[in-house]
Amino acid sequence: MSHVFPRHTKFELPVAVSGAGMYITDSNGKQYLDASGGAAVSSLGHGDPEIISAIKTQLAALEFAHTGFFTSVAAEALANTLIANAPGALDRVYIVSGGSEAIEAALKLARQYFIEIGQAARHKIIARRQSYHGNTLGALATGGNAWRRQPFEPLLIDVSHISPCYAYRGQNAQESPYAYGQRMAEELKIEIERVGADQVMAFVAETVVGATLGAVAAETGYFQRIRAICDEYGVLLILDEVMCGMGRTGTLFAFEQEGIEPDIVTIAKGLAAGYQPIGAMLCSSGIYRAIETGSGFFQHGYTYLGHPVACAAADAVVNAILKRQLLERVRTQGAAIMQRLRSEFAERPYIGDIRGRGLFIGIELVADKASKAGFANALGLHRQLKRAALDNGLICYPMGGSIDGQSGDHVLLAPPFIIQDAHIDELVEKLDKSLVQVMSGR
Numbered sequence: 001m002s003h004v005f006p007r008h009t010k011f012e013l014p015v016a017v018s019g020a021g022m023y024i025t026d027s028n029g030k031q032y033l034d035a036s037g038g039a040a041v042s043s044l045g046h047g048d049p050e051i052i053s054a055i056k057t058q059l060a061a062l063e064f065a066h067t068g069f070f071t072s073v074a075a076e077a078l079a080n081t082l083i084a085n086a087p088g089a090l091d092r093v094y095i096v097s098g099g100s101e102a103i104e105a106a107l108k109l110a111r112q113y114f115i116e117i118g119q120a121a122r123h124k125i126i127a128r129r130q131s132y133h134g135n136t137l138g139a140l141a142t143g144g145n146a147w148r149r150q151p152f153e154p155l156l157i158d159v160s161h162i163s164p165c166y167a168y169r170g171q172n173a174q175e176s177p178y179a180y181g182q183r184m185a186e187e188l189k190i191e192i193e194r195v196g197a198d199q200v201m202a203f204v205a206e207t208v209v210g211a212t213l214g215a216v217a218a219e220t221g222y223f224q225r226i227r228a229i230c231d232e233y234g235v236l237l238i239l240d241e242v243m244c245g246m247g248r249t250g251t252l253f254a255f256e257q258e259g260i261e262p263d264i265v266t267i268a269k270g271l272a273a274g275y276q277p278i279g280a281m282l283c284s285s286g287i288y289r290a291i292e293t294g295s296g297f298f299q300h301g302y303t304y305l306g307h308p309v310a311c312a313a314a315d316a317v318v319n320a321i322l323k324r325q326l327l328e329r330v331r332t333q334g335a336a337i338m339q340r341l342r343s344e345f346a347e348r349p350y351i352g353d354i355r356g357r358g359l360f361i362g363i364e365l366v367a368d369k370a371s372k373a374g375f376a377n378a379l380g381l382h383r384q385l386k387r388a389a390l391d392n393g394l395i396c397y398p399m400g401g402s403i404d405g406q407s408g409d410h411v412l413l414a415p416p417f418i419i420q421d422a423h424i425d426e427l428v429e430k431l432d433k434s435l436v437q438v439m440s441g442r
Contacts, residue, residue: 014390019046022416022423024395032390035427036397040210040243040360040414043270044320051275051316058312067305074311081318082282085252088261091285094298095278095306099242099268100134102279103204106264107138108300110202110236113287116294119234122201126160126191126235130405132212133204133240142204145212146405160195162187164209165218168353168364169372169403181219189229202236202264203229207254210243211399214362214410215355217249223258236263236287242279243360246270247321248414250331250358257357263287273317276310326417333419334358340428350439361413364402374408381409384438392437394430 006013014026022045023031034042044051058074065072079093094109096102107125114122127133129144140149141156144164149156163170163184171180192200203226209216230237239262244254248270251257255265264287268279291298304310321327338354338361345351345363352366367375375381382398389396402408415427 011387021045021047022419030393032393032395033423033426033430034395035413035415035431036395037270037414037416038274038395039269039397040248040412041269041274043247043326043417044273044275044317045416045418046274048273048275048320050320051273051313054312054316055275055309058309062308065308066303067301072306072308072311074308074315075306078280078311078315078318081315082280085318085322086265086282087253087256089284089286090261090265090282092283092288094281094283095311096280096302097277097304097307097310098279099240099266100136100139100279101302102242102266102268102281103134103139103142103240104136105281105300106204106238106266106283107142107202109264109281109283109287109291109298110238112295112299113236113290114201116290119198121198124160124195124199125157125202125204126162126188126195126200127204128164128206129161130164130166130212130402131161131204131206131209131240133206134242143212144405145401147401160191162191164213164216165222166209166213166216167219168216168355177219178221181222182225184219185222185225185229188226189232192229192233192235197233200233200235202238204238204240206240206242206244207258208244208249208357208360210360211397211412212405213402214364214399214412215357215360215414216362217355217357218258223255223260227260230263238262238264238266240266242266242268243414244357246318247327247330247417248358248360250327250334252318252321252327254357271317272310272314275317276307276313278307278310278314280314321417330358330417333417333424334361336421337361337413337415337419337424337427340424344428344432345435348435350435356413359413359415359417359419362410363413364408364410374403377407381438382411384441385409385411385434388434388437389430392430392434394427394434396431396434 018025131144133139133143144161165184245267264283272278353364382400385398397412402410
């Protein structure tokens with residue numbers, strides 16, 4: 001009998017015992033192709049000897065040093081690597097243990113920044129519906145994932161939410177993609193003025209929306225208009241790249257493709273590729289200086305900030321991505337997968353949209369292609385697909401609530417950057433088999 005408290009008490013999971021490259025093997029010897037990197041985490045695949053060696057070396061030297069007393073060689077090296085490869089004014093790295101912690105740190109830093117510069121009235125956050133920013137209370141309140149929020153609504157701070165930039169469902173027939181993106185961006189201006197321009201401290205958005213919508217990138221020009229609106233009203237722009245960052249979309253930071261710079265960006269998941277639990281918040285030099293020349297103390301912290309072993313793993317991973325030229329591989333293999341998926345699945349009556357950027361790809365399922373109506377919630381289609389895929393030796397990331405937080409289903413693919421052409425064949429074959437099984441049984 002297991003004493004582990006699982007995510008779902010009514011679904012028995014296989015026991016993972018080993019991993020190598022693109023595969024995880026369970027206790028029965030069954031292999032699973034990891035086509036989603038878990039949750040867009042395992043960017044280098046499993047069992048990478050260089051990363052394992054870096055972890056062992058750090059463990060032999062120093063396993064832990066509390067950041068209330070010390071910095072560490074590993075933390076300094078990781079921060080240097082990230083800032084050396086971060087565009088613009090990003091200058092400081094606050095190292096935590098995961099994505100939710102990174103978002104919490106970003107929100108608290110934004111609040112303290114305005115206190116430090118004498119604008120203490122600013123405390124309101126604006127985010128987007130159909131977003132996900134983490135499961136701690138501050139992150140959950142900021143996110144716009146309706147079904148995740150619903151049980152905990154009485155505990156959540158008040159956050160305003162505007163529409164996502166989700167062209168598949170939001171763009172009017174007479175609108176160009178650019179015009180649609182500009183219309184969605186203007187919602188931020190309207191909401192800032194509604195809330196009170198002197199009250200708003202930050203706008204928070206996933207650069208490419210991950211699990212909640214399934215790899216939805218904004219239309220060209222959207223984030224440039226968002227940046228201009230934030231500048232106009234003195235609002236900080238916080239970009240959440242916990243899932244889409246660290247090379248997942250083909251550049252180290254996803255925002256590099258938007259022609260803008262955030263004031264704060266959060267990263268995690270692919271930062272250490274699953275070899276250690278870690279996340280980070282990067283902020284601009286201006287924000288850091290406000291703390292440095294003001295109180296001098298960021299009123300925040302966790303025990304495992306800047307954990308040396310996690311930092312050593314992350315630094316090795318980021319350097320591996322850069323030195324092995326994996327960003328180019330993400331772009332080429334992402335294009336290859338997209339072409340195969342569209343060739344195999346696009347004309348099927350239950351496939352509404354195939355989208356994404358790099359090795360971050362979403363497939364939206366629909367009951368009716370013309371109306372884009374979703375399947376009935378009661379079917380639990382995404383749960384059926386996850387089970388069928390596991391049975392067929394495929395790890396993918398199906399989710400529900402794509403349309404409005406309740407209805408709609410999609411599957412997210414985010415395979416390791418090392419994916420080969422033969423793995424693409426296997427991915428498509430196993431996904432095809434799983435989809436046919438689920439759709440024939442509904």
